[in-house]
Amino acid sequence: MELDTKKNSRFLPTIVVVTSLVLMTMLPAYITKSNEIVPIKEPCPRVYMTNTDNTSVENLLRQSIQTFGTIDKGQRYIVYDCSKAKEGVCGGWSDRMSGILSTLVISLLTKRRFLIKHDKPCLIEDYLIPADRFDWRFNKSILLNKTSSYQDLSARKSTNLRKYLSGSLDINTYFEHDVNFVRMNWDFTEEFRKRRNIEDEIPWVTKLKYADMYKQLFNFLFTPSPLFAKALNEVKSQRTRPKIACAHLRVGGNPTMPGDDRRKRLRVDLVWKHFKKLNKRIYDIFIATDAEHVKRMAKKRYPANIIDTPGKITHIDQPNRNDPGVGFLKQLLDFYTLMNCDVLITSESGFSIFAAYLRDTDSDLYCLRSEGIIPCTRYTINDIFPGHFLAPD
Structure with missing residues:
Protein backbone atom coordinates (compact mmCIF):
# COMPACT_ATOMS: atom_id res chain seq x y z
CA MET A 1 0.00 0.00 0.00
CA THR A 14 3.05 -11.18 5.32
CA ILE A 15 3.42 -12.35 1.75
CA VAL A 16 2.24 -15.92 1.41
CA VAL A 17 3.53 -17.88 -1.55
CA VAL A 18 0.56 -19.91 -2.73
CA THR A 19 1.21 -23.20 -4.49
CA SER A 20 -1.88 -23.73 -6.62
CA LEU A 21 -3.19 -25.92 -9.39
CA VAL A 22 -3.10 -25.62 -13.18
CA LEU A 23 -6.42 -24.84 -14.81
CA MET A 24 -6.51 -25.27 -18.57
CA THR A 25 -7.16 -22.06 -20.52
CA MET A 26 -9.33 -22.61 -23.59
CA LEU A 27 -11.44 -20.65 -26.06
CA PRO A 28 -14.97 -21.92 -25.38
CA ALA A 29 -18.03 -21.30 -27.53
CA TYR A 30 -21.28 -20.18 -25.99
CA ILE A 31 -24.81 -20.04 -27.39
CA THR A 32 -26.45 -16.63 -27.23
CA LYS A 33 -30.19 -15.98 -26.98
CA SER A 34 -30.30 -15.77 -30.80
CA ASN A 35 -28.74 -19.26 -30.96
CA GLU A 36 -25.51 -17.93 -32.43
CA ILE A 37 -22.31 -19.66 -31.36
CA VAL A 38 -19.90 -17.00 -30.20
CA PRO A 39 -16.30 -17.71 -29.11
CA ILE A 40 -15.49 -15.95 -25.86
CA LYS A 41 -11.87 -15.17 -25.12
CA GLU A 42 -10.89 -14.28 -21.58
CA PRO A 43 -8.71 -11.16 -21.88
CA CYS A 44 -6.38 -12.11 -19.02
CA PRO A 45 -6.27 -15.92 -18.66
CA ARG A 46 -5.34 -17.11 -15.21
CA VAL A 47 -2.38 -19.50 -14.92
CA TYR A 48 -1.69 -21.43 -11.73
CA MET A 49 1.44 -23.23 -10.66
CA THR A 50 1.22 -27.02 -10.61
CA ASN A 51 0.95 -28.75 -7.24
CA THR A 52 3.12 -31.85 -7.65
CA ASP A 53 1.24 -33.65 -4.85
CA ASN A 54 -2.14 -33.34 -6.55
CA THR A 55 -3.92 -33.75 -9.86
CA SER A 56 -5.52 -30.69 -11.37
CA VAL A 57 -9.08 -29.93 -10.30
CA GLU A 58 -10.15 -30.15 -13.91
CA ASN A 59 -8.82 -33.68 -14.40
CA LEU A 60 -10.35 -34.83 -11.12
CA LEU A 61 -13.72 -33.43 -12.12
CA ARG A 62 -13.54 -35.10 -15.51
CA GLN A 63 -12.97 -38.47 -13.86
CA SER A 64 -16.46 -38.36 -12.37
CA ILE A 65 -18.48 -35.98 -14.55
CA GLN A 66 -19.30 -36.41 -18.20
CA THR A 67 -18.37 -33.12 -19.84
CA PHE A 68 -18.18 -33.84 -23.56
CA GLY A 69 -20.34 -35.18 -26.37
CA THR A 70 -23.96 -36.26 -26.22
CA ILE A 71 -25.78 -37.00 -22.99
CA ASP A 72 -25.90 -40.68 -22.11
CA LYS A 73 -29.50 -41.92 -21.83
CA GLY A 74 -28.56 -43.62 -18.56
CA GLN A 75 -26.93 -40.51 -17.11
CA ARG A 76 -28.03 -39.49 -13.62
CA TYR A 77 -27.82 -36.00 -12.17
CA ILE A 78 -27.27 -33.89 -9.08
CA VAL A 79 -28.67 -30.40 -9.70
CA TYR A 80 -27.95 -27.41 -7.46
CA ASP A 81 -31.34 -25.70 -7.31
CA CYS A 82 -31.95 -22.04 -6.59
CA SER A 83 -35.10 -21.60 -8.63
CA LYS A 84 -38.39 -19.76 -8.26
CA ALA A 85 -40.24 -23.03 -8.87
CA LYS A 86 -39.22 -24.47 -5.48
CA GLU A 87 -39.65 -23.25 -1.92
CA GLY A 88 -36.79 -22.58 0.45
CA VAL A 89 -34.14 -19.91 0.91
CA CYS A 90 -31.02 -19.74 -1.26
CA GLY A 91 -29.28 -17.16 0.90
CA GLY A 92 -26.85 -14.49 -0.19
CA TRP A 93 -24.08 -14.80 -2.77
CA SER A 94 -21.56 -16.60 -0.56
CA ASP A 95 -24.31 -18.94 0.73
CA ARG A 96 -25.09 -19.92 -2.85
CA MET A 97 -21.43 -20.50 -3.70
CA SER A 98 -21.07 -22.71 -0.61
CA GLY A 99 -24.12 -24.68 -1.71
CA ILE A 100 -22.78 -25.04 -5.24
CA LEU A 101 -19.41 -26.33 -3.98
CA SER A 102 -21.06 -28.88 -1.66
CA THR A 103 -23.52 -30.01 -4.33
CA LEU A 104 -20.68 -30.46 -6.81
CA VAL A 105 -18.75 -32.64 -4.35
CA ILE A 106 -21.90 -34.73 -3.78
CA SER A 107 -22.12 -35.26 -7.54
CA LEU A 108 -18.54 -36.55 -7.54
CA LEU A 109 -19.20 -38.91 -4.63
CA THR A 110 -22.33 -40.31 -6.32
CA LYS A 111 -20.74 -40.41 -9.81
CA ARG A 112 -23.43 -38.17 -11.30
CA ARG A 113 -23.34 -35.23 -13.64
CA PHE A 114 -23.42 -31.84 -11.91
CA LEU A 115 -25.75 -29.09 -13.13
CA ILE A 116 -26.94 -25.71 -11.87
CA LYS A 117 -30.53 -24.47 -12.01
CA HIS A 118 -30.53 -20.86 -10.87
CA ASP A 119 -33.22 -18.31 -11.73
CA LYS A 120 -33.84 -16.68 -8.35
CA PRO A 121 -34.04 -13.78 -8.79
CA CYS A 122 -32.78 -14.24 -12.36
CA LEU A 123 -30.87 -16.66 -14.59
CA ILE A 124 -27.29 -16.87 -13.41
CA GLU A 125 -26.15 -17.62 -16.97
CA ASP A 126 -27.25 -14.14 -18.02
CA TYR A 127 -24.21 -12.94 -16.06
CA LEU A 128 -21.93 -15.95 -15.50
CA ILE A 129 -21.46 -18.60 -18.16
CA PRO A 130 -19.54 -21.89 -18.17
CA ALA A 131 -15.77 -21.49 -18.24
CA ASP A 132 -13.61 -23.74 -20.39
CA ARG A 133 -15.47 -26.86 -21.58
CA PHE A 134 -17.57 -27.87 -18.58
CA ASP A 135 -21.23 -26.99 -19.21
CA TRP A 136 -23.20 -26.90 -15.94
CA ARG A 137 -26.37 -25.32 -17.37
CA PHE A 138 -29.64 -27.11 -16.59
CA ASN A 139 -31.96 -28.09 -19.43
CA LYS A 140 -35.37 -29.55 -18.62
CA SER A 141 -35.00 -32.08 -21.46
CA ILE A 142 -32.97 -34.28 -19.09
CA LEU A 143 -36.19 -35.00 -17.15
CA LEU A 144 -37.69 -37.01 -20.02
CA ASN A 145 -38.43 -40.57 -18.84
CA LYS A 146 -36.49 -40.03 -15.62
CA THR A 147 -37.51 -39.97 -11.97
CA SER A 148 -36.75 -36.81 -10.03
CA SER A 149 -36.91 -35.38 -6.51
CA TYR A 150 -36.35 -32.05 -4.76
CA GLN A 151 -34.67 -31.77 -1.37
CA ASP A 152 -34.46 -28.52 0.57
CA LEU A 153 -31.28 -28.96 2.63
CA SER A 154 -30.79 -25.28 3.42
CA ALA A 155 -30.13 -23.88 6.89
CA ARG A 156 -30.62 -26.51 9.62
CA LYS A 157 -32.57 -28.95 7.43
CA SER A 158 -29.42 -30.92 6.62
CA THR A 159 -28.81 -32.61 9.99
CA ASN A 160 -29.68 -36.10 8.77
CA LEU A 161 -27.68 -35.62 5.57
CA ARG A 162 -24.39 -35.28 7.45
CA LYS A 163 -24.29 -39.02 8.25
CA TYR A 164 -24.30 -39.71 4.52
CA LEU A 165 -21.78 -37.00 3.64
CA SER A 166 -19.29 -38.26 6.25
CA GLY A 167 -19.60 -41.84 5.02
CA SER A 168 -21.46 -43.33 7.98
CA LEU A 169 -24.24 -44.29 5.55
CA ASP A 170 -24.23 -44.93 1.79
CA ILE A 171 -24.74 -41.55 0.10
CA ASN A 172 -26.29 -43.18 -2.98
CA THR A 173 -29.25 -44.32 -0.89
CA TYR A 174 -29.95 -40.69 0.02
CA PHE A 175 -29.93 -39.48 -3.57
CA GLU A 176 -31.74 -42.35 -5.22
CA HIS A 177 -33.58 -40.71 -8.12
CA ASP A 178 -32.33 -40.16 -11.67
CA VAL A 179 -32.43 -36.38 -11.25
CA ASN A 180 -31.94 -35.00 -7.74
CA PHE A 181 -32.58 -31.29 -7.23
CA VAL A 182 -30.76 -30.06 -4.12
CA ARG A 183 -30.99 -26.70 -2.38
CA MET A 184 -28.28 -26.04 0.20
CA ASN A 185 -26.46 -22.95 1.42
CA TRP A 186 -23.64 -24.32 3.55
CA ASP A 187 -20.16 -25.69 2.98
CA PHE A 188 -19.85 -29.32 4.11
CA THR A 189 -16.13 -29.76 3.46
CA GLU A 190 -15.46 -30.80 7.06
CA GLU A 191 -18.07 -33.56 6.73
CA PHE A 192 -16.57 -34.73 3.44
CA ARG A 193 -13.13 -34.89 5.06
CA LYS A 194 -14.42 -37.41 7.60
CA ARG A 195 -15.02 -40.00 4.88
CA ARG A 196 -12.73 -43.00 5.22
CA ASN A 197 -11.66 -43.07 1.55
CA ILE A 198 -11.96 -39.39 0.70
CA GLU A 199 -8.28 -39.16 -0.36
CA ASP A 200 -9.03 -41.72 -3.07
CA GLU A 201 -12.50 -40.41 -3.94
CA ILE A 202 -11.65 -36.69 -4.22
CA PRO A 203 -7.99 -35.99 -3.28
CA TRP A 204 -8.20 -32.20 -3.43
CA VAL A 205 -10.86 -32.11 -0.67
CA THR A 206 -8.17 -33.11 1.82
CA LYS A 207 -5.22 -31.31 0.23
CA LEU A 208 -6.59 -27.86 -0.56
CA LYS A 209 -7.30 -25.13 1.95
CA TYR A 210 -10.69 -23.41 1.78
CA ALA A 211 -9.32 -20.37 -0.06
CA ASP A 212 -7.69 -22.41 -2.82
CA MET A 213 -10.65 -24.77 -3.11
CA TYR A 214 -13.11 -21.96 -3.69
CA LYS A 215 -10.79 -20.09 -6.03
CA GLN A 216 -10.01 -23.07 -8.24
CA LEU A 217 -13.59 -24.28 -8.49
CA PHE A 218 -15.08 -20.83 -9.06
CA ASN A 219 -12.69 -20.21 -11.94
CA PHE A 220 -13.29 -23.73 -13.27
CA LEU A 221 -17.07 -23.19 -13.37
CA PHE A 222 -17.65 -19.51 -14.14
CA THR A 223 -16.57 -16.70 -16.41
CA PRO A 224 -18.40 -13.40 -17.11
CA SER A 225 -20.99 -13.45 -19.89
CA PRO A 226 -20.68 -10.81 -22.64
CA LEU A 227 -23.52 -8.87 -20.95
Missing part, protein backbone atom coordinates in the same frame (compact mmCIF):
# COMPACT_ATOMS: atom_id res chain seq x y z
CA GLU A 2 1.40 3.40 -0.95
CA LEU A 3 1.18 6.13 1.69
CA ASP A 4 1.70 9.86 1.66
CA THR A 5 4.28 9.43 4.39
CA LYS A 6 7.20 7.08 4.66
CA LYS A 7 6.16 3.42 4.44
CA ASN A 8 5.58 1.80 7.78
CA SER A 9 6.30 -1.92 8.02
CA ARG A 10 3.33 -2.36 10.35
CA PHE A 11 1.04 -1.96 7.34
CA LEU A 12 2.75 -4.60 5.23
CA PRO A 13 1.04 -8.00 5.60
CA PHE A 228 -21.82 -8.91 -17.55
CA ALA A 229 -18.39 -8.19 -19.03
CA LYS A 230 -19.87 -5.05 -20.59
CA ALA A 231 -21.34 -4.00 -17.22
CA LEU A 232 -17.95 -4.58 -15.54
CA ASN A 233 -16.22 -2.43 -18.15
CA GLU A 234 -18.71 0.38 -17.51
CA VAL A 235 -17.78 0.31 -13.81
CA LYS A 236 -14.08 0.23 -14.66
CA SER A 237 -14.53 3.24 -16.96
CA GLN A 238 -15.03 5.38 -13.81
CA ARG A 239 -11.43 4.69 -12.82
CA THR A 240 -9.04 7.62 -13.17
CA ARG A 241 -6.14 6.42 -11.02
CA PRO A 242 -3.75 3.45 -11.30
CA LYS A 243 -4.91 1.66 -8.12
CA ILE A 244 -8.09 1.09 -6.15
CA ALA A 245 -8.68 0.70 -2.40
CA CYS A 246 -11.87 -1.04 -1.29
CA ALA A 247 -13.82 -1.99 1.80
CA HIS A 248 -16.83 -4.22 2.34
CA LEU A 249 -18.84 -2.86 5.26
CA ARG A 250 -21.61 -5.26 6.32
CA VAL A 251 -23.78 -3.42 8.84
CA GLY A 252 -26.68 -5.89 9.20
CA GLY A 253 -30.26 -4.86 10.00
CA ASN A 254 -30.71 -1.19 9.01
CA PRO A 255 -33.24 0.92 7.06
CA THR A 256 -31.73 -0.29 3.77
CA MET A 257 -31.98 -3.96 4.89
CA PRO A 258 -34.92 -3.99 7.32
CA GLY A 259 -35.29 -7.77 7.29
CA ASP A 260 -31.63 -8.59 7.91
CA ASP A 261 -30.20 -9.78 11.24
CA ARG A 262 -28.88 -7.18 13.64
CA ARG A 263 -25.10 -7.13 14.12
CA LYS A 264 -22.76 -5.48 16.58
CA ARG A 265 -21.80 -1.94 15.64
CA LEU A 266 -19.35 -1.73 12.78
CA ARG A 267 -16.34 0.55 13.30
CA VAL A 268 -16.53 2.38 9.97
CA ASP A 269 -14.48 5.19 11.53
CA LEU A 270 -11.48 2.85 11.48
CA VAL A 271 -11.87 2.43 7.73
CA TRP A 272 -11.94 6.19 7.16
CA LYS A 273 -8.76 6.55 9.26
CA HIS A 274 -7.08 3.80 7.25
CA PHE A 275 -8.04 5.37 3.93
CA LYS A 276 -6.84 8.77 5.16
CA LYS A 277 -3.25 7.46 4.91
CA LEU A 278 -3.67 6.65 1.22
CA ASN A 279 -2.13 8.78 -1.49
CA LYS A 280 -5.32 10.09 -3.13
CA ARG A 281 -3.42 10.82 -6.35
CA ILE A 282 -2.84 7.09 -6.75
CA TYR A 283 -5.99 5.43 -5.39
CA ASP A 284 -9.61 5.38 -6.42
CA ILE A 285 -11.93 4.23 -3.62
CA PHE A 286 -14.80 1.75 -3.65
CA ILE A 287 -17.18 0.88 -0.81
CA ALA A 288 -19.49 -2.15 -0.95
CA THR A 289 -22.09 -2.12 1.81
CA ASP A 290 -25.62 -3.10 2.80
CA ALA A 291 -26.38 0.39 4.16
CA GLU A 292 -27.13 3.50 2.10
CA HIS A 293 -25.99 5.83 4.91
CA VAL A 294 -22.50 4.27 4.80
CA LYS A 295 -22.36 4.79 1.05
CA ARG A 296 -23.34 8.45 1.50
CA MET A 297 -20.62 8.92 4.13
CA ALA A 298 -18.00 7.58 1.74
CA LYS A 299 -19.14 9.79 -1.14
CA LYS A 300 -19.03 12.84 1.14
CA ARG A 301 -15.51 12.03 2.37
CA TYR A 302 -14.00 11.08 -1.00
CA PRO A 303 -16.04 12.91 -3.68
CA ALA A 304 -13.17 12.98 -6.17
CA ASN A 305 -11.99 9.40 -5.64
CA ILE A 306 -15.15 7.34 -5.13
CA ILE A 307 -16.47 4.96 -7.78
CA ASP A 308 -19.74 3.06 -7.50
CA THR A 309 -21.84 0.35 -9.11
CA PRO A 310 -25.32 1.19 -10.47
CA GLY A 311 -28.61 0.21 -8.80
CA LYS A 312 -30.09 0.14 -5.31
CA ILE A 313 -28.52 -1.92 -2.52
CA THR A 314 -30.51 -5.17 -2.41
CA HIS A 315 -30.22 -8.51 -0.63
CA ILE A 316 -30.70 -11.02 -3.43
CA ASP A 317 -32.80 -13.31 -1.23
CA GLN A 318 -34.79 -10.43 0.36
CA PRO A 319 -35.36 -7.84 -2.40
CA ASN A 320 -38.24 -6.09 -0.58
CA ARG A 321 -39.54 -3.43 -2.98
CA ASN A 322 -36.36 -3.18 -5.05
CA ASP A 323 -35.97 -4.65 -8.51
CA PRO A 324 -34.42 -8.07 -7.76
CA GLY A 325 -32.72 -8.32 -11.16
CA VAL A 326 -31.02 -4.94 -10.76
CA GLY A 327 -30.05 -5.90 -7.21
CA PHE A 328 -28.53 -9.19 -8.37
CA LEU A 329 -26.43 -7.42 -11.01
CA LYS A 330 -25.28 -4.79 -8.49
CA GLN A 331 -24.17 -7.47 -6.04
CA LEU A 332 -22.19 -9.28 -8.73
CA LEU A 333 -20.56 -6.02 -9.80
CA ASP A 334 -19.66 -5.29 -6.17
CA PHE A 335 -18.22 -8.80 -5.77
CA TYR A 336 -16.04 -8.68 -8.89
CA THR A 337 -14.83 -5.21 -7.97
CA LEU A 338 -13.77 -6.41 -4.51
CA MET A 339 -11.99 -9.38 -6.09
CA ASN A 340 -9.74 -7.05 -8.05
CA CYS A 341 -8.90 -4.40 -5.44
CA ASP A 342 -5.30 -3.47 -4.73
CA VAL A 343 -6.24 -2.79 -1.09
CA LEU A 344 -9.15 -4.73 0.43
CA ILE A 345 -10.65 -4.35 3.90
CA THR A 346 -13.10 -7.14 4.75
CA SER A 347 -15.76 -7.27 7.45
CA GLU A 348 -17.43 -10.24 9.16
CA SER A 349 -19.27 -11.47 6.09
CA GLY A 350 -19.01 -14.43 3.74
CA PHE A 351 -19.36 -11.99 0.84
CA SER A 352 -16.02 -10.27 1.38
CA ILE A 353 -14.32 -13.42 2.71
CA PHE A 354 -15.22 -15.14 -0.55
CA ALA A 355 -13.95 -12.14 -2.56
CA ALA A 356 -10.67 -12.32 -0.60
CA TYR A 357 -10.38 -16.03 -1.44
CA LEU A 358 -10.52 -15.21 -5.15
CA ARG A 359 -7.94 -12.41 -5.12
CA ASP A 360 -4.67 -13.13 -6.90
CA THR A 361 -2.64 -11.75 -4.00
CA ASP A 362 -2.51 -11.50 -0.21
CA SER A 363 -0.88 -8.09 -0.42
CA ASP A 364 -2.80 -5.32 1.37
CA LEU A 365 -5.59 -7.56 2.65
CA TYR A 366 -7.04 -6.42 5.99
CA CYS A 367 -9.74 -7.62 8.39
CA LEU A 368 -11.93 -5.08 10.19
CA ARG A 369 -12.43 -5.94 13.86
CA SER A 370 -13.90 -3.84 16.66
CA GLU A 371 -10.42 -3.34 18.14
CA GLY A 372 -8.80 -2.32 14.87
CA ILE A 373 -7.91 -3.18 11.29
CA ILE A 374 -5.68 -6.25 11.21
CA PRO A 375 -3.44 -7.41 8.34
CA CYS A 376 -4.59 -10.87 7.21
CA THR A 377 -4.24 -13.36 4.38
CA ARG A 378 -6.56 -15.61 2.40
CA TYR A 379 -5.52 -18.42 4.75
CA THR A 380 -5.89 -16.60 8.08
CA ILE A 381 -9.10 -14.70 7.43
CA ASN A 382 -11.29 -17.50 8.84
CA ASP A 383 -9.24 -17.53 12.04
CA ILE A 384 -9.54 -13.78 12.56
CA PHE A 385 -13.33 -13.70 12.27
CA PRO A 386 -15.09 -15.90 14.87
CA GLY A 387 -17.66 -18.43 13.72
CA HIS A 388 -18.20 -19.98 10.29
CA PHE A 389 -19.37 -17.79 7.45
CA LEU A 390 -19.22 -20.35 4.66
CA ALA A 391 -19.88 -23.48 6.72
CA PRO A 392 -22.25 -24.52 9.55
CA ASP A 393 -21.26 -24.59 13.23
